[in-house]
Amino acid sequence: MTLDARDFPSDRHGWAELLPERRAPVPFRGTRRVAWAVIGAGVTGLACARRLAELHPEQEILLLEARLVGQGASGRNSGFAVAVSHFGGGFDAGLMDEYRRVNRINRAGLEMLRAQVAALAIDCQWREEGFYHPAADGPAIRECGHFLRYLEAMRIAHTPLDGAGLKARLGTALYQAGVHVHEGALLQPAALVRGLADNLPANVSLHEASPVLKIEAGAPHNLILPGGIVKTDKLVLAANHEAAKLGFLRRALIGSTLSGSLTRVLSDGEFAKLGSLKDWGLLSLHGGGATLRLTPDRRLSVRNAAEYHGGALLSDKRLARRQAIHRAAFEKRFPDLAHVPFDYAWSCVEGISRNFTNFFGRQADNIYLAGGYNGSGLSRGTAFGTALADHASGGSSPLIEDCLGSAPATWIPPRPLLDIGAFFTVRSRFKGVGLDR
Numbered sequence: 001m002t003l004d005a006r007d008f009p010s011d012r013h014g015w016a017e018l019l020p021e022r023r024a025p026v027p028f029r030g031t032r033r034v035a036w037a038v039i040g041a042g043v044t045g046l047a048c049a050r051r052l053a054e055l056h057p058e059q060e061i062l063l064l065e066a067r068l069v070g071q072g073a074s075g076r077n078s079g080f081a082v083a084v085s086h087f088g089g090g091f092d093a094g095l096m097d098e099y100r101r102v103n104r105i106n107r108a109g110l111e112m113l114r115a116q117v118a119a120l121a122i123d124c125q126w127r128e129e130g131f132y133h134p135a136a137d138g139p140a141i142r143e144c145g146h147f148l149r150y151l152e153a154m155r156i157a158h159t160p161l162d163g164a165g166l167k168a169r170l171g172t173a174l175y176q177a178g179v180h181v182h183e184g185a186l187l188q189p190a191a192l193v194r195g196l197a198d199n200l201p202a203n204v205s206l207h208e209a210s211p212v213l214k215i216e217a218g219a220p221h222n223l224i225l226p227g228g229i230v231k232t233d234k235l236v237l238a239a240n241h242e243a244a245k246l247g248f249l250r251r252a253l254i255g256s257t258l259s260g261s262l263t264r265v266l267s268d269g270e271f272a273k274l275g276s277l278k279d280w281g282l283l284s285l286h287g288g289g290a291t292l293r294l295t296p297d298r299r300l301s302v303r304n305a306a307e308y309h310g311g312a313l314l315s316d317k318r319l320a321r322r323q324a325i326h327r328a329a330f331e332k333r334f335p336d337l338a339h340v341p342f343d344y345a346w347s348c349v350e351g352i353s354r355n356f357t358n359f360f361g362r363q364a365d366n367i368y369l370a371g372g373y374n375g376s377g378l379s380r381g382t383a384f385g386t387a388l389a390d391h392a393s394g395g396s397s398p399l400i401e402d403c404l405g406s407a408p409a410t411w412i413p414p415r416p417l418l419d420i421g422a423f424f425t426v427r428s429r430f431k432g433v434g435l436d437r
């Protein structure tokens with residue numbers, strides 16, 4: 001398949017639209033010979049390029065991004081940098097080592113992000129007060145019981161809450177039970193990745209609006225771009241589900257399209273109708289449940305739609321239709337604020353595998369890849385990207401071992417079965433969601 005720049009579309013529906021206009025990109029032009037090239041400037045690619053620059057201060061690291069920084073998943077997610085993963089489907093004491101492995105990776109990534117946000121003074125509304133995991137009915141309430149057993153067995157700091165406790169804090173009476181997990185950071189995702197991209201080490205050259213259209217593997221590898229050719233000794237793929245467009249993980253990683261909306265800034269009177277907390281993040285205990293935020297600048301955000309759409313963003317028309325689903329979730333939780341309009345809607349594609357595993361390591365001679373975090377990639381992608389730089393440079397560390405410990409992916413059948421399977425896989429997340437959506 002021959003790609004062109006149109007295979008990497010973007011739109012103006014993201015968290016980046018809440019920020020000042022991004023400066024004009026400097027697309028890659030000409031022919032360049034480098035030791036290292038990284039494809040994709042999301043959290044994985046940014047972390048990898050940063051670490052490569054530290055490890056190889058005498059070499060140039062070329063970071064190639066198809067769109068503008070902030071317009072991929074890393075800039076359009078819900079902004080939860082987790083330390084503690086929720087493993088749905090019941091607590092299994094036999095899996096405690098696996099839970100620990102994943103949480104070690106999460107915590108490593110969260111620590112790196114915390115350090116970078118502080119050292120680079122990135123203004124991304126970083127708040128580190130943990131998250132709320134509420135349950136409105138049936139399956140989510142049962143899941144809350146499993147989650148509490150897991151938190152207790154793993155000795156993870158948390159506070160169980162009943163409906164009244166949740167209402168007092170968050171201002172919604174929808175939920176009957178829940179838990180506050182104390183670790184974890186909330187942030188403005190587009191501001192985070194822009195801040196990371198704009199403060200890269202001097203030996204990293206970032207080119208936005210520079211899609212890699214083809215990889216000719218060799219020594220060196222040739223990367224074909226609309227404006228020229230890059231020749232690189234070592235290549236890192238941090239392109240998430242779009243690695244498939246370049247011929248990698250085609251049958252292992254697919255893109256699921258999620259969408260959400262943000263209200264306008266609440267007035268003092270509207271804000272007073274909410275609970276005691278000034279900002280918060282709420283992650284449902286049901287896989288199809290809504291993710292909500294009250295941002296520090298007083299907007300409410302709702303993300304509760306997911307679909308298989310061929311790994312693409314939603315058109316304006318389709319996104320407008322999805323807003324009805326976001327709206328219903330919003331009004332169900334905040335009936336007193338039903339008059340508050342949405343200012344923004346966004347869609348975004350997450351990379352998911354059939355068995356919800358992650359990808360890390362060598363793909364071919366001098367080609368490395370990390371990605372596919374199934375909706376939980378801010379801290380994990382940062383840790384994976386950093387560890388991949390070490391791994392590709394011949395290093396070893398406990399973090400690399402943890403990243404290499406991801407289970408192999410379950411095989412996805414070829415098209416058109418892939419599309420049918422992907423459709424049902426994504427749809428199945430809503431089974432039994434009830435009031436939690």
Ligand SMILES: Cc1cc2nc3c(=O)[nH]c(=O)nc-3n(C[C@H](O)[C@H](O)[C@H](O)COP(=O)(O)OP(=O)(O)OC[C@H]3O[C@@H](n4cnc5c(N)ncnc54)[C@H](O)[C@@H]3O)c2cc1C
Pocket residue numbers: 008039040041042043044045064065066067071072073074075076077078079080081082210211212213238239240241242243245246258259303347348349350351370371372373374375376377378379380381
């Ligand atoms: C709606 C939504 C909400 C989410 N919420 C959360 C959350 O709250 N917390 C959390 O931890 N995770 C969340 N996630 C998941 C998280 O956003 C991702 O796991 C994470 O951003 C993946 O980072 P990445 O760098 O691997 O990939 P991406 O951010 O997707 O970056 C890959 C980059 O590669 C570029 N690219 C692709 N192909 C090429 C090419 N050929 N040439 C050049 N560039 C290329 C893309 O343009 C893109 O910018 C959410 C995801 C979605 C969709």
